[in-house]
Amino acid sequence: MAANRTFTMIKPDAFEAGNTGAILKMIEEAGFKIVAMKATQLTPAIAGKFYEVHKERPFYADLCTYMSSGPIIAAILEKDNAVEDYRNLIGATNPANAAEGTIRKIFAKSIEANAVHGSDSDENAEIEGSFFFSQFERIG
Ligand code: RTP
Numbered sequence: 580m581a582a583n584r585t586f587t588m589i590k591p592d593a594f595e596a597g598n599t600g601a602i603l604k605m606i607e608e609a610g611f612k613i614v615a616m617k618a619t620q621l622t623p624a625i626a627g628k629f630y631e632v633h634k635e636r637p638f639y640a641d642l643c644t645y646m647s648s649g650p651i652i653a654a655i656l657e658k659d660n661a662v663e664d665y666r667n668l669i670g671a672t673n674p675a676n677a678a679e680g681t682i683r684k685i686f687a688k689s690i691e692a693n694a695v696h697g698s699d700s701d702e703n704a705e706i707e708g709s710f711f712f713s714q715f716e717r718i719g
């Protein structure tokens with residue numbers, strides 16, 4: 580499969596715990612190239628816009644509060660089969676269900692504070708990457 584891209588965030592719990600470097604190391608060792616990256620902090624309104632697809636879900640308000648509670652890292656990652664392979668690397672949403680050796684199994688604190696985000700489709704990867712990065716802020 581051709582090299583393609585996914586979008587990730589290192590969420591406030593993992594940033595605050597000082598796990599950014601360890602998570603980026605796992606990402607690179609799994610064969611992903613970091614083609615854009617920044618540290619930032621979301622406002623509640625920006626988090627609300629990013630997660631708009633979940634606005635009817637019961638956890639939406641808590642999620643927006645949590646995702647704007649501290650700094651995050653946003654990045655675009657490139658690899659063959661990037662979206663699916665990255666979802667496999669991060670593991671299940673709830674760390675209790677995440678496979679051994681996955682990023683969430685190792686670093687997540689709860690179903691909400693689950694260390695990382697990963698896009699769920701090629702289409703959403705492009706939308707989410709463009710939400711954070713202009714064409715001048717990414718490689719290629
Ligand atoms: P993500 O979008 O962050 O990669 O996570 P995901 O696809 O595995 O999970 P999704 O269903 O898209 O949910 C987005 C984020 O909302 C929080 N969440 N909380 N309290 C809850 O029951 C609950 N369920 C989901 C998590 O932070 C989840 O990653």
Ligand code: MG
Pocket residue numbers: 697699
């Ligand atoms: Mg999701």
